[in-house]
Structures are given as C-alpha cells and as structure tokens.
Amino acid sequence: MSLASYLADEKLSQTIRLFLNVAISFAGSIILFKIMPKFKDMFIRADLKGTDLSKKNKIQIPEAYGVISGAFFLIVTFLFIPLRFYETLAFNKELSHHQFIEYLAALLSIGCMIFLGFADDVLDLKWRDKLLLPTVASLPLLMVYFANINSTTIIVPYPLRPWLGYAMNLGFLYYVYMGMLAVFCTNAINIYAGINGIEVGQSLVIAFSVLISNLIEFNGPFRDNHIFSMYLIIPFIACAIPLFLYNKYPSRVFVGDTFCYFAGMTFAVVGILGHFSKFLLLFFIPQIFNFLLSIPQLFKFIPCPRHRMPKYNPETDLLEPSVVQFYDKDLSKISQLIFKVFRLFRFIRVTEKLDDKDKKLVQYESSNFTIINFYLTVFGPKREDQLTKQLLTLQIICCLIAFMIRYQLSKLFY
Numbered sequence: 001m002s003l004a005s006y007l008a009d010e011k012l013s014q015t016i017r018l019f020l021n022v023a024i025s026f027a028g029s030i031i032l033f034k035i036m037p038k039f040k041d042m043f044i045r046a047d048l049k050g051t052d053l054s055k056k057n058k059i060q061i062p063e064a065y066g067v068i069s070g071a072f073f074l075i076v077t078f079l080f081i082p083l084r085f086y087e088t089l090a091f092n093k094e095l096s097h098h099q100f101i102e103y104l105a106a107l108l109s110i111g112c113m114i115f116l117g118f119a120d121d122v123l124d125l126k127w128r129d130k131l132l133l134p135t136v137a138s139l140p141l142l143m144v145y146f147a148n149i150n151s152t153t154i155i156v157p158y159p160l161r162p163w164l165g166y167a168m169n170l171g172f173l174y175y176v177y178m179g180m181l182a183v184f185c186t187n188a189i190n191i192y193a194g195i196n197g198i199e200v201g202q203s204l205v206i207a208f209s210v211l212i213s214n215l216i217e218f219n220g221p222f223r224d225n226h227i228f229s230m231y232l233i234i235p236f237i238a239c240a241i242p243l244f245l246y247n248k249y250p251s252r253v254f255v256g257d258t259f260c261y262f263a264g265m266t267f268a269v270v271g272i273l274g275h276f277s278k279f280l281l282l283f284f285i286p287q288i289f290n291f292l293l294s295i296p297q298l299f300k301f302i303p304c305p306r307h308r309m310p311k312y313n314p315e316t317d318l319l320e321p322s323v324v325q326f327y328d329k330d331l332s333k334i335s336q337l338i339f340k341v342f343r344l345f346r347f348i349r350v351t352e353k354l355d356d357k358d359k360k361l362v363q364y365e366s367s368n369f370t371i372i373n374f375y376l377t378v379f380g381p382k383r384e385d386q387l388t389k390q391l392l393t394l395q396i397i398c399c400l401i402a403f404m405i406r407y408q409l410s411k412l413f414y
Contacts, residue, residue, distance in 0.1 A: 014227055020083045021231055025238035028076040032069065033242035036253070039068060048121070050254055054195065054312040054319060054384050061251060064121035066259025069243040070114035073262070076235040077107055084231065098148045099228070105144035106232060106269045110262065112137040113186065117261030127298070130190070130257075131183055134265065138182035141269060142175055178272050181281070185271075186264030188287035190257055191294055194309030194372055195319070195384050197248035199255050200240055201392045203263040206283045207237050209399040210270060213279065213406075222275060229274035236266050249385035282402035286395055290371035293347060297369045301335040302326070308368040310376060310387075318381035321349060321367035321374075328362040342369065349377040 043049065043062035050063045085100060116133040119125070125133075152174035156164045170177070193199050210233050214226040240263070246253045271280035281288070297304035303326045310319040331339060342348050349367045354360070367373045375391065376382065382390070 011223075014223075017084055018227065018230060018234075021080055021234050024079055024083070025076055025235045028072055028235070029238035029242055032072045032239060033245065036065070036068060036242060036246055039065070040253075048256075052196075052251060052254075054310070055250065056314055056317070061254055063254035064118060064256035064258050065243060065246070065253040066255040066257075066262055067114065067118045067121075069239045069255075069259060070110075070117075070262040073235050073239040073266075074107065074111055074114070076239065077232065080231065080235070099224075102144055102148060102228065102273050103231070105140045106273060109137050109141040109182075109269055110232075110265050112140075113261045113265035114258060117256070117258035120261070121256040121258050130187060134183045134186040134261065134268075135179055137265060138179055138268065141182070141272060142178060145178070145272060146175070178268075178277065181271065181277055182265060182268040184264075184291070185268045185284070186261045188284060188291055189264050190260035191298070192287055192290045192371065193260065194307070194370075195249075195388055195391075196251040197244060197388045198372075198391060199260055199263075200244040200247050201388060202286070202395050203259075203267075204237065204240050204244060205392060205395045205399060206267060207233055207240065207263075209283045209402065210267070210280065211237065213276070213403070214274075216407075225274045225276070229270040229276075232266060232270050236263070249388060279402070279406050282405055283399050285398040285402065286371060286391075293369050293371055293374060295369075296335070296338050296342065297324075301332075301338050302366070302369065303330065305368070308370050308373070310372055312384075313381065316381065317383065319376060319384055319387055320381045321376045323365050323367055325363060325365050328364065339364075339366075346377075347374055 040062050043064065044060060048062060048064045049060045051058050052061055081103070084103065113134065116137060120130065120133070152171050153167050153169045154174075156166060156168055189199060189203060192202060210229065214230045214233070217223070217226045220226075240259075243253075243255060243259065247255055267280060268277075271277040296302040297308070303324050305322075305324050308322060308324075311322040312318075313320055328336070343350050343366075348369060351365045352362050353365075354362060367377055372387070372391065375387070375394075379390075
C-alpha cells in the first residue's frame with residue numbers, strides 16, 4: 001500500500017502526526033535540558049536573579065527562567081506546523097482553514113502571554129495589570145472561537161431541566177466565562193507559589209491529567225478536539241520537565257511569573273478550543289481552594305504583605321506558616337466578619353495580644369491566607385522538599401477525584 005493510501009485514512013494520518021509531535025517534543029526536551037545552564041550567567045548579568053529565602057546559604061539564583069521554557073515551546077510548536085499540514089503540500093488535499101487558524105490563534109495567545117509574563121518579571125507590574133494581561137492575550141483565542149465555532153449552548157443538568165430545559169444558550173456570557181477562565185488559570189498558578197518546584201510541579205500534574213483525558217477520549221465522538229489538545233499539551237510537558245528538574249529542591253533556577261502565565265494560558269487554550277473547559281477546571285481543585293482562601297488578602301479585606309511564602313526557620317531548617325500583623329482598628333466591619341469566619345473554620349492560625357502602649361488596642365498575628373500556609377498550620381512545619389512532595393501528591397489525588405467526578409458522578413447529572 002502506498003504512502004498516499006495510508007494517509008487517506010484520517011485516523012492513521014492523525015496517529016502519524018501525533019508520533020511526529022512526540023518525537024519533536026522529545027528532541028526539544030533533551031536540547032532544552034542541556035542548554036539551560038548556559039543561560040545562568042546571562043540572566044545574572046541582566047540582574048534577573050533572586051535569593052532563595054528558604055535556605056541557610058543565601059546564594060543568587062537566576063530567575064524568570066520560564067521564558068526559556070516558553071521560547072522552546074514556541075520553537076517546537078512552530079516546527080510542528082509544516083508537519084501538521086504536510087498533506088496539503090504533498091497530496092494537494094484541501095487545507096482545513098479552521099484547524100490551521102485555531103492552531104495559529106492558540107500559539108498567538110500563548111506567545112503573547114509568555115511575552116507579557118516576562119515583562120511582568122522585568123518590570124514588576126501591579127496586581128491590576130496581572131488581571132488585565134491574560135484578558136488581552138486571550139482576545140485572539142476568543143475571536144477565532146467566535147469566527148469558527150461560536151457555540152455558546154450548554155447542556156443543563158437533570159435536576160434543573162424542568163425549569164431551564166435541556167439546553168441553554170448563554171450567548172455573550174459564555175465569552176465572558178472563557179475570558180475569565182484565561183485570567184483564572186494564569187493567576188491561579190501564579191498565587192500558588194513560594195517553594196521550590198511547586199509552580200512547575202502542579203502544572204505538570206495538570207498537564208498529564210489533561211493528556212490522560214485526551215487519551216481516554218481518543219476514539220470518542222470528539223476525537224479531533226482532543227487530538228488538537230494533544231498537539232499543544234505534549235510539547236508543553238516536554239518543555240516543562242527540564243525546567244522542573246532545575247527548579248525542584250534545591251532549586252538552581254526560579255521560574256518567574258513568565259512560566260505561570262505561560263502554563264495557565266496553555267491550559268486555557270486547550271480547554272477552550274478542545275471543548276472541555278468545565279472538565280479542565282476540575283483539575284484545578286487545589287488552585288480554586290487557594291484562590292478562595294486568598295480572596296481576603298487579594299482584595300485587601302485583610303492586610304496583604306508583598307510575599308506570602310512560608311517562613312524559613314534556620315534553626316530547625318523547616319518551613320513554618322508566614323504571618324501578617326495588624327490591629328483590630330484596621331479592619332472594617334466586613335473585614336472583621338470575614339476574619340471571624342476564616343478563624344472559626346481554622347483556615348488561619350491567629351494569636352492576639354494587647355498593644356504595649358494602648359491596652360485597649362488588640363494586635364492580631366495571623367498566618368497568611370494561602371493553601372501552603374494552611375497546610376503548614378494543619379500538619380506542622382515541614383522541610384521544603386517534603387512540603388513540595390506532599391502538596392504535589394495532594395494535586396494528584398485531586399486530579400484523580402476530578403476523573404471520578406467526570407466519568408462516574410456526572411452520570412447522575414447528565
């Protein structure tokens with residue numbers, strides 16, 4: 001049988017393209033691992049460096065290394081473009097313009113987010129800018145979705161169908177939801193940080209979970225959507241693994257906000273264009289909890305220090321919950337209510353004392369409102385490497401729960 005006959009079989013053709021995607025991603029991963037150390041002095045000379053505060057030896061470590069991983073991701077995916085559409089050149093098949101445009105729009109959004117993330121690392125942008133950047137970077141993605149797909153109808157769960165019907169068209173609200181998804185994915189990883197390996201580690205667990213879900217649905221009715229997702233998630237995994245090996249304890253590089261934005265936008269792209277955005281959010285259970293836990297400080301109901309990472313105790317070589325201090329007079333009535341609720345459910349650890357000068361003035365010392373500090377308040381101080389492993393194990397457990405919800409519990413609602 002000739003090569004042209006083989007390629008006439010679309011499923012076999014897709015399998016060949018996936019094999020090529022894996023091959024080029026694997027080659028890129030090896031090259032990336034070998035050349036990463038060569039950029040160390042360049043980053044330090046450019047003042048892209050930081051001190052690992054959770055170590056006894058305060059040495060300078062290059063940061064914003066996520067830009068190298070992101071750049072290699074773009075190189076791999078760009079090289080894959082002619083391999084993905086080689087039938088058009090070799091056998092004069094009609095080019096699938098929709099698929100080609102979707103792929104380019106996906107790379108445009110991810111590329112923009114890498115650039116904007118690196119700008120954040122260099123310029124140290126404010127929080128309002130961190131919310132605006134993913135919104136702007138997702139616009140090409142949303143416009144292509146509008147032009148090619150424009151499906152804004154969702155299936156209503158069984159219990160609500162007597163009132164809402166079988167399906168509901170959300171219209172413009174669906175695009176708002178997708179834009180918010182891009183903002184959430186990028187910032188959810190960015191605020192779940194502070195210890196060696198946690199940013200890249202959680203991203204890899206989510207990426208592998210996405211890949212497994214793609215493989216489960218490989219021969220299903222939405223095969224093309226999941227293959228599209230695999231074209232992007234496989235190179236992402238290949239480019240994230242070398243970075244993780246250098247960033248894990250004891251870290252030799254810092255990934256910076258660049259990687260967090262790059263990873264978050266990649267997940268948003270595969271979720272939106274792969275048509276499984278709701279399932280994708282199930283993989284973000286720890287990130288959702290961390291975001292909800294962080295709301296009081298992110299929105300200034302409770303004083304928020306610049307860094308909320310765990311506090312390092314050099315005497316024990318362990319990480320402890322970091323704290324923030326404030327007076328009761330500094331809290332509004334809403335802030336006091338929120339503070340009491342979080343304290344009641346023991347999401348934070350609080351100590352209080354009377355001010356030395358004004359005995360009627362109460363000073364609070366509260367652990368910061370993050371999942372890492374919450375974990376340390378519940379399970380006690382940890383070595384940094386142990387803490388990372390335990391939190392990544394928690395991420396794996398939550399992803400397994402996500403699969404159970406998707407393939408078992410969802411049968412009760414759909």
